Amino acid sequence: MLSCRQLISSRLFQLRKKSILARVRASDYVEVLEEQGDLLKYPQVWLRDNCQCAECFHAATKARRSHWERGPLNVEVSQVTYNPEKKQLDIIWQDEHKSTFDLGWLRERDFGESTRKRYLEQVYKPSAQLWGKSEFKTVRREFQYQDVIQEDAVLKDWLEALAIQGFAILKGAPNDINVTKHLAKRIGYIKRTTYGDVFEVKSKPNAGNYAYLMTPLPLHTDMPYYEYKAGINILHTLVQSESKGGANTLADGFNVASQLQKLHPKDFEILKTVPVNWVDIGHDGNDSKPFHSLWRAPVICLDVDGRFTRINQNTTKRDSRFSVPLEQVVSWYKAYNKFLEIAQAEAVEFKTQAGDVFVFNNLRMLHGRTAYEDAPGNKRHLVGAYVDWDIIYSKLRTLKFPNAIA
Amino acid sequence: MLSCRQLISSRLFQLRKKSILARVRASDYVEVLEEQGDLLKYPQVWLRDNCQCAECFHAATKARRSHWERGPLNVEVSQVTYNPEKKQLDIIWQDEHKSTFDLGWLRERDFGESTRKRYLEQVYKPSAQLWGKSEFKTVRREFQYQDVIQEDAVLKDWLEALAIQGFAILKGAPNDINVTKHLAKRIGYIKRTTYGDVFEVKSKPNAGNYAYLMTPLPLHTDMPYYEYKAGINILHTLVQSESKGGANTLADGFNVASQLQKLHPKDFEILKTVPVNWVDIGHDGNDSKPFHSLWRAPVICLDVDGRFTRINQNTTKRDSRFSVPLEQVVSWYKAYNKFLEIAQAEAVEFKTQAGDVFVFNNLRMLHGRTAYEDAPGNKRHLVGAYVDWDIIYSKLRTLKFPNAIA
Numbered sequence: 001m002l003s004c005r006q007l008i009s010s011r012l013f014q015l016r017k018k019s020i021l022a023r024v025r026a027s028d029y030v031e032v033l034e035e036q037g038d039l040l041k042y043p044q045v046w047l048r049d050n051c052q053c054a055e056c057f058h059a060a061t062k063a064r065r066s067h068w069e070r071g072p073l074n075v076e077v078s079q080v081t082y083n084p085e086k087k088q089l090d091i092i093w094q095d096e097h098k099s100t101f102d103l104g105w106l107r108e109r110d111f112g113e114s115t116r117k118r119y120l121e122q123v124y125k126p127s128a129q130l131w132g133k134s135e136f137k138t139v140r141r142e143f144q145y146q147d148v149i150q151e152d153a154v155l156k157d158w159l160e161a162l163a164i165q166g167f168a169i170l171k172g173a174p175n176d177i178n179v180t181k182h183l184a185k186r187i188g189y190i191k192r193t194t195y196g197d198v199f200e201v202k203s204k205p206n207a208g209n210y211a212y213l214m215t216p217l218p219l220h221t222d223m224p225y226y227e228y229k230a231g232i233n234i235l236h237t238l239v240q241s242e243s244k245g246g247a248n249t250l251a252d253g254f255n256v257a258s259q260l261q262k263l264h265p266k267d268f269e270i271l272k273t274v275p276v277n278w279v280d281i282g283h284d285g286n287d288s289k290p291f292h293s294l295w296r297a298p299v300i301c302l303d304v305d306g307r308f309t310r311i312n313q314n315t316t317k318r319d320s321r322f323s324v325p326l327e328q329v330v331s332w333y334k335a336y337n338k339f340l341e342i343a344q345a346e347a348v349e350f351k352t353q354a355g356d357v358f359v360f361n362n363l364r365m366l367h368g369r370t371a372y373e374d375a376p377g378n379k380r381h382l383v384g385a386y387v388d389w390d391i392i393y394s395k396l397r398t399l400k401f402p403n404a405i406a
Numbered sequence: 407m408l409s410c411r412q413l414i415s416s417r418l419f420q421l422r423k424k425s426i427l428a429r430v431r432a433s434d435y436v437e438v439l440e441e442q443g444d445l446l447k448y449p450q451v452w453l454r455d456n457c458q459c460a461e462c463f464h465a466a467t468k469a470r471r472s473h474w475e476r477g478p479l480n481v482e483v484s485q486v487t488y489n490p491e492k493k494q495l496d497i498i499w500q501d502e503h504k505s506t507f508d509l510g511w512l513r514e515r516d517f518g519e520s521t522r523k524r525y526l527e528q529v530y531k532p533s534a535q536l537w538g539k540s541e542f543k544t545v546r547r548e549f550q551y552q553d554v555i556q557e558d559a560v561l562k563d564w565l566e567a568l569a570i571q572g573f574a575i576l577k578g579a580p581n582d583i584n585v586t587k588h589l590a591k592r593i594g595y596i597k598r599t600t601y602g603d604v605f606e607v608k609s610k611p612n613a614g615n616y617a618y619l620m621t622p623l624p625l626h627t628d629m630p631y632y633e634y635k636a637g638i639n640i641l642h643t644l645v646q647s648e649s650k651g652g653a654n655t656l657a658d659g660f661n662v663a664s665q666l667q668k669l670h671p672k673d674f675e676i677l678k679t680v681p682v683n684w685v686d687i688g689h690d691g692n693d694s695k696p697f698h699s700l701w702r703a704p705v706i707c708l709d710v711d712g713r714f715t716r717i718n719q720n721t722t723k724r725d726s727r728f729s730v731p732l733e734q735v736v737s738w739y740k741a742y743n744k745f746l747e748i749a750q751a752e753a754v755e756f757k758t759q760a761g762d763v764f765v766f767n768n769l770r771m772l773h774g775r776t777a778y779e780d781a782p783g784n785k786r787h788l789v790g791a792y793v794d795w796d797i798i799y800s801k802l803r804t805l806k807f808p809n810a811i812a
Binding site: 028064108112123290297298323329 | 724
C-alpha cells in the first residue's frame, strides 16, 4: 500500500469527487482511494481482461468473450474517472475501448489479503478444523436423516460439518437399502467406482476385498489407488453386530499430518515427497469385470497453497513394489511409522447403531473397524456410497449463495 | 552398488551355491549377488513388510495382513540362505518368523533405476510422446469404430494412443446418439458431471454454456473448475457443419508447457505455482439443477515425480476473481501470454466428418473449434461423453496384463 504522501506526489490523472479518487499509477496499475482512506489497486491488464461490457463479457453464460488469442498486455488506460452517482469507475483505453466497473464489484475483487482470504474461506472452501482424540466430543455433529432430506438449512449444516470437521453422523435413517443413494442424490449424484454405485460391507464367502471379511480393519482411507479417490464415504448401518466388535475407528489425517510436521519435520518432508504405489487388482461390481487400479502418490499431499488436500494410507492396498531409490526406503518406513503412531494415538472409537449413517471426508479421515463375529440371526450389514467433493462443494455454494445463480 | 571387494570384505551370513550368494549387510539390508554379477539389495524392513507367507499376506485379496499397527521396524534378519532348487531366498527373523521370497519376484521389485523405470513405464503409465504442429501427421492415429468395439487388441491400441499421443480418431461410427455411451462402456463407464452423462454440442437458444453457441471456441481444456476434471473427452460428430467453419483445433498442452520450460523458465515457474480460480456457475443437465463449481489450480500442474499431470486453460471459465497477491498479477499475465503464444503456434486444425469420433486426453490437450453457421437442413451436432483416467488405465492394464488378475 502507498502512503498518502506518495499518492499525492504521483503523476497523471486525478479526479476527486465526494472524497473518492481514481487515477492511473505508472503504466501498470489503476488506484482508487476510498473515502475511509483505503487504497484499492488493480493491474491495468487485469481490468482490461475483465471488462464487463457486452462486447467483452457474455452475461448469460458468465463468460469472458474477449482476449481469447492472447492476454490484453499491450493496451493501457488513457483516462480513468470515478462516477460518484453510479458508484463506478469509468475507463477509456488507449485503443478507445471503454470500460465501466462497479465499485462494489471491484471491492469484492480487491487483491488485499483480507479480501482474498474471506473469499477463499467463505466461497471456495471452509477451512478444516483439525481435531485430536481429546476434541472428538466437541467436534462431533449429529443430524436427523429426515431433516437432511427435507430441509435445505440442515443439508447445508451437514455439508459444512463434512467440510470443516471432516465427518458427521446422521440418525434415524430407515431400514432401506437405498438410503445412501437418496443422500447422494440429495447432494447431487453418486461417484461410481470399479466396485459399482453402492457397495455392501458384510462378510462374504470368497471375498475379493479385505473389507469383506470379519477381521479388524486398520486405520485407512478408501481408494488411494485412484487418482480420483472418493470424496466422502456414506456408510449406512442396516444391521450392527451384536458381538463385542464391529465398532468404527476414526482419526483426522490432516491433524496427524499437522502434528507430524510440528514434531518430526524431517519425517513430514519424507511423507509428502516420497511417492508410494497404491494398487487394487481383482474383480468386483455387478458385472464382475476385472480391474487393475494403480496410483502413485505420497501419504501426505498438499496443494500449491500449501494446504493439506489428501491423505493416502491403506496397509492392504500398499504395493510391495515400492518404486523409489533404495536409499529412500528405510527412512520412509521410519517416517511412516511415526505417522501411524500419531494416528493410532489420536484415533477415537464408537459403534454405530442400525439407522445411523456415518459420513466422512475420505481425502482426510483415516477410518477402520474392530473385528466382529456374525451369528445366526445377526449378520453385520452396511451399505456404502461415495460422492465427490466437486459435487459437494458445488451444492454447498448453491445453498450458501443462491443469488450467484442467475 | 557395492564393488566385489566391498562385498567379500563384509560381515555375517554368506552362503554360496551355484554362484548365487545371499547375505545380511549390516542391519538394514539383505543382498543377493547373482551369477551374472548383478547385486540385488533389499531393505530388511521392506522384506519383513512384504513377507508373502499365509500369515502375513492374504493371497485371495492380494492384501498385506501384517504390520497394520506399525511398520516392522524392529525385527532384524537372523539368517538368510539362497535355495537354488526352489530359486528362493529363505529368511529366518530374530523373532523366529520365517519368510520365503521367490527370486523372480524379488528381481521384479529390484530398487535399481532400470527396473523401477520399466515398471512405471510398462505397467503404471506409458510416457507421453510430446508433439508439435510439425509432428501432427506422424502422431495421428486412426482406428475403425467397430474394431474398437469388437477387438480387444484394437481397444488396447486405441487406449495406448490416448495415453501416449494424447488423442486418436475413430472412423465409421454409426449415426446413433449412443455411440459415446457404447465407447465409455467398452472402457468401463462414463464420468457424470453437472452437465449430465452425455452432452450435446449444438447451438442452443439461451445457451447456458459458451460451447453451445456458434462462435469460435479458443484453445481450452474442459472443466478446469473441477478437482476431478474429465480424463478424456469423446466427441462424436453426428452432423458436421457444411459452412466453412466448425473445424477442430488441437494443441498438445504438455508440449506447450515443456517448450515454455525450455524457452522461458521463469514464466514456466510462474504458471506452475500461481493458482488461478476456475469457475462455472449456472444450471444444466436433465434436471436443470443449479451448480457453482470452483477449483483453484495453476495452469501447469506437475506430480511429485515432476511429470506434467494436468493443464488448466479456459478463457471463458477463468474467474475475474484472481485470488493472488497483487504483485503476482502482471507477471502472471505475461507468462500466460507466452503460454498461449506457443499453444497457438503449435495448434493444428482439422475437420471431423459425420461418423468420426474425436477422442483426446482432456488433462493434456488444448482443443477448440472455428466459428460456423448452421443452415436449414444442416445443424451441426456433436455428442460428447467423458471417462476418467483411473478407469482407462485400469482397462489398459487388464488388457496388457490379464494374468495379473487372479
